[in-house]
Amino acid sequence: MKCCVIPGDGIGPEVVSAAVEILHHFFPKLQIENAVAGWGSFQDTGEAVPPLTLDKVRACGAALFGAVSSPTYPVDGYKSAVVTLRKQLDLYANLRPVQSSQGDVDLIIFRENSEGLYAGRESLSADGQSAVAERHISKKASSRIARKAGEVAIALGRKKITIVHKANVMPISDGLFRDTVKTTLLDCASHIEVDELLADIAAFWLLRDPGRFDVIVTTNLFGDILSDAAAHWGGGMGLVPSLNWGDNIALAEPVHGSAPDIAGRGVANPMATILSAALLVRYHWRRPKVAGQIEAAVRQTVLNGPHTPDLGGQATTRQVTKAILDRCADLQREN
Numbered sequence: 001m002k003c004c005v006i007p008g009d010g011i012g013p014e015v016v017s018a019a020v021e022i023l024h025h026f027f028p029k030l031q032i033e034n035a036v037a038g039w040g041s042f043q044d045t046g047e048a049v050p051p052l053t054l055d056k057v058r059a060c061g062a063a064l065f066g067a068v069s070s071p072t073y074p075v076d077g078y079k080s081a082v083v084t085l086r087k088q089l090d091l092y093a094n095l096r097p098v099q100s101s102q103g104d105v106d107l108i109i110f111r112e113n114s115e116g117l118y119a120g121r122e123s124l125s126a127d128g129q130s131a132v133a134e135r136h137i138s139k140k141a142s143s144r145i146a147r148k149a150g151e152v153a154i155a156l157g158r159k160k161i162t163i164v165h166k167a168n169v170m171p172i173s174d175g176l177f178r179d180t181v182k183t184t185l186l187d188c189a190s191h192i193e194v195d196e197l198l199a200d201i202a203a204f205w206l207l208r209d210p211g212r213f214d215v216i217v218t219t220n221l222f223g224d225i226l227s228d229a230a231a232h233w234g235g236g237m238g239l240v241p242s243l244n245w246g247d248n249i250a251l252a253e254p255v256h257g258s259a260p261d262i263a264g265r266g267v268a269n270p271m272a273t274i275l276s277a278a279l280l281v282r283y284h285w286r287r288p289k290v291a292g293q294i295e296a297a298v299r300q301t302v303l304n305g306p307h308t309p310d311l312g313g314q315a316t317t318r319q320v321t322k323a324i325l326d327r328c329a330d331l332q333r334e335n
Helices: 012-026 039-045 051-060 081-088 139-156 173-188 199-208 220-234 271-284 288-304 317-334
Strands: 002-008 031-034 062-067 093-099 106-112 122-124 131-133 160-165 193-198 215-218 241-245 250-254
Touching (some): 002 012, 002 051, 012 062, 012 271, 031 051, 039 081, 062 271, 093 220, 106 139, 106 220, 139 160, 139 173, 139 215, 173 193, 193 199, 199 215, 199 220, 215 220, 271 288
Parallel strands (some): 002 031, 002 062, 062 250, 106 215, 160 193, 160 215
Antiparallel strands (some): 093 106, 241 250
């Protein structure tokens, strides 16, 4: 097994190091290939994602990516490292599970990761007085995100898949997405209940009664917004993992940012990155038992401590990582 490790910016190196330690606990022979990407890479090399990094991820087939800083102003030649990795590696599915510590919320959001309003097709008028963003939806992309969602729903024994869209306002583009997803799910997951909701109504129910959802499939922008809102039920952004997933290739990354204000202080919460590594273990390396032990160890640490400052505690990154490692070892012995 191989994994390309891309620490990124800010707290990225700290939380990625913790996750790699967890992976090595279960897979001592795991081969690590180190690579660079992000704002720091751009400042050093002129490229947010150097070609060598893409080559290493392709060769490994799996990658663990930390947090990334981005400028808040236009910079000539700079393109988002995360978006570049997704596009260049065709990581068309973004999987974000949300579980509450008490287990009463347990849902998965599948976000189409390659097109929609995030396709990067924007233009500014010659006089600078107006801008246009092009939204692109295709049958191909809609079908393959539906197929991924159906496969995972079947594997996990899920009962319902909800298609989220705005076909009432965008009947052509979102109508194509909705209809293609429905047709694909009928083909690959015909025994699972399929319903649909408008994006704004789905947001309401995510806040009011998240237990209404099992698996959500939606477009790029809606998936980004809804998964961030749903993070509330999983303990906040600092605990939410994600997996960028293609065909025979996957890149795990935490949802949180690079938190430059605490970088280097040793107090960053590593849980989201560790849980992202567990997604890599579960879905790409297909070791669900190991993934379950990692997830259970993190969950027990959330419930019983120690806690980093963002969870109301005083623990360091190292102390939290050690607690999770100890619980992993205990779960291994029990099983």
